[in-house]
Each structure stands twice: as C-alpha cells, then as structure tokens.
Amino acid sequence: MAKKKIGTVRIGVGGWTYEPWRGTFYPDTLPQKRELEYAASQLTTIEINGTYYGSQKPESFRKWHDETPEDFVFSLKASRYSTNRRVLAEAGQSIERFFTSGVLELKDKLGPINWQFMATKQFDPADFEAFLKLLPKSVEGRTIRHVVEVRHESFRNPDFVALLRNYGVAAVVAGDSEFPQIADITAPFVYARIMGTEETHPLGYADKALDLWASRAKQWAAGETPKGLESVAPLKADGKPRDVFLYVISGHKLRNPAAARALIERVDGGAGGR
Template structure:
C-alpha cells in the first residue's frame, strides 16, 4: 500500500442529546428529533455513547446514517459488557453480539470504535492480548478501526504499547484529564478525548488552549507526537499521515460544542 500523504482531522463531541445545549448550541426553535441533523452540520464527527450501555437497533443506525452529511463520521463506544469484566479473554460473545447489531448500516460513516475500560482495570499482558485478538478487522466489507481507552496507571507500560501496535489498535489520547496520558502512535489513526472545558470561557477553553489543541491535531495528523504530550517511547520522526478524531468530552459539558467548533475553525 502506498504511503498516504493526506489525512483528515475530525472534531466533535460525545452524543447529541443534552438538555442544556438547547438554546445554547441548538436554536431555541429546533425540535429534538432534528438535533443530530443540526449537530452533524456544525461538527465533523460525534462519538455515540448509547452503544456503551446497550445494543442499538439496525433501524437506529440507518436513521443516523441518513440524517447526517455524506462526509460525516461516527465513533462508537463499545459495550461495557465486553470491557467491564475480570477476564477480558471471555468477551467474545459480547463482541460478536455488538458487531451483529447493525453497525454496518452506518456504511462509510462508521468511524473508530472506542473500547473504554474501567478506572480500576489493570494491565495484564496475556489477558489484554487475548482481548485484542478478538476484535474483528472487517465488517460487511468495511475496515474496522479500534481504539482502547485505558484509565489505570499500570497501562503506562511499553509492553502495552507494543501490543497495541502489534494489533494496529490506537491508544486513546487523554487530554486535560486525571487519566494517564499515553501519547504513543500505534495505529493508522489517532483518537483523542480532551476533557478540560470550564464555564469560565465562552468557548470552553481559553484561546491559547484552543490554538494549542488545533496545532497538536495538525502534528498528530502528520504522524508526529507534539512535544507537550507524553508518549512512552522515545520520540521519532513523523511516520506518515494519520486521520485524527478529536472529541471534546466531559469537563464543563455545556461548552463542549463551542470548543469543538472553535477548534474546527482554527483547522
């Protein structure tokens, strides 16, 4: 495969249904059933959170596909039933049910899948590799992109980074948060979740911080780890273009859409 010279940077939020966004992000007169239609035209990606709590219907995926622009992308949080377990190697049935629930109806709008682990889940190399081996690479002709969001300090281990790289799985980059940051590039794409918005700024972040995240996204898209992020291994020269998916999550949630829009404007 030829080396890619171009990449896409997508910026968005988690979910689209949140009452405090009405009249702030959403126009006052917008009906709730049109919120996804509106949000998908202000942002370039959305992380679906409902998939974390339960299986969605094929009809829902069809509806989400049809309500969004052609160049939009969804990320999906994988079901907690697969990740919140003592033995990850036993997650096969949950993973199979998830991929049998209709994700393929998103078609080319199916972006990366975020496998989020509990803050108490510790790194066990053998069990974690068994889990990674369960993740399918294709679904109905679509190439799947997997990311793992680990939130325990034991994962700051070069053995974990090596496993993620072996399986082509991205390590979710935690920004402005209490979670351990592992800014190692292990996949053909980058998945970042930034969590530092506050109510003190109309756009969630100060202008300087928004400028910084836009610049970090550019560097990550070029295949380089920015100097102010924390990889586990020694920094290397840029190694080719990568798509970047950046989500403004948590923090002061009311400001997250404004922060995402401000980063998009800078890009």
C-alpha cells in the same frame, strides 16, 4: 513541489442529546428530532455513547446515517459487557453481538470503535493480548478501526504500547484529565478525548489552549509528534499522514460544542462551518 499529504482531522463531541444545549448550541426554534441533523452541520464527527450501555436498533443506525452529511463519521463506544469483565479473553461472544447489532448500518460513516475500560482495570499482558486478538480487523468486508481507552496507571507500560502496535490498535490520548496519558502512536489514526472545558471560558478553553490542541491535531495528521504530551515508548515521527479524531468530552459539558466549533475553525484555517 508537491504538497505534503495529511490525514483528515475530525472534531466533535460526545452524543447530541443534552437539554442544556437547547438555546446555547441548538437554536430555540429547532425541533428536537432535527438536533442530530443540526449538530452534524456544525461538527465533523460525534462519539456515540449509548452503545456502551446497551444495544441500539438497526433502524436507529440507518436513521443516523441518513440524517448526516455524506462525509460525516460516527465513532462508537463498544459495549461495556465486553470490557467490564475480570477475564477479557472471555469477551468473544459479547464482541460478536456488538458487531451484529446493526452498527454496520452506518456504512461509510462508521468510524473507530472505542473500547473503554473502567479505571480499576489493571494491565495483564497475556489477558489483554487475548482481548486484542478477539477484535475483528474487518466485518462483512468493512475494515474496522479499534481504539482502547485504558484508565489505570499500570497501562503506562512499554509492553502495552508494543501490543497495540503489533495489532494496529490506537490508545485514547486523554487530554486535560485525571487519567493517565498515553500519547504513543500505535495505529494508522489518532484518537484524542480532551476533558478540560470550563464554565469561565465562553469557548470552553482559553484561546491559547484551543490553539495548542488545534496545532496538535494538525501535527498528528501530518505524521508529526506534538510536543508536551506524555508517551511511554515513543518512536521517531514517520511523517505518514494519519486521520485524527478529537472529541471534546466531559469537563463543563455545556461549553463542549463551542469548543469543538472553535477547534474546527482553527484547524480549517479560520473557515467556519462545513
């Protein structure tokens, strides 16, 4: 009997430059210029946050590409100038500038683009659809995967979920946070950001919570629907394999790399490292 196909599960953190990680995640003797290389040897993906605040240089993307393993993937937060605006339909030029800023220098290591919205941004069906229409399906022949991170309760609306399914865009699954949870499957991949690490746990989460998130990641990858998450307009699980991107974000940031490592080990069946 053929083994069921499943998607690839990638787990990581937000960024790699954080001084308190020196001596806790990074070895004390590691030169700072080698932090990305080390982080990429321990994790399977990283969400780049700096692209949200401003453009990065093309040579930076090339450098990040060259310093990471062949199968490593970066997700990028898109420019805030595209999402932090009253009329989203007017974001076209900003979106175009983002994709011509050098992000394609990541080549095959370019993962999903996270379009993050402020918690005050409310759902306007017509304007949000206009925004989705502006998101390119491909740039210079490279397929682009999009995910939206919405943080206002008004987005917990079946019409919003229907729009995402129509355009093949994912919604961030917010875990262990104050933000509304929209765990509906709307795209060929799943993108989760879990924000509940605590100082009291050496691995950021208790073992039971780590086991739960690892199980959810594997279920998503197998095309199944994990229990215990809040959906708006759920569909029956289709069994189609999906790639999964799971980031340990916020919470007690010092513990985030340890939590990500613990999740990788659980998903890989106890195998440490890469």
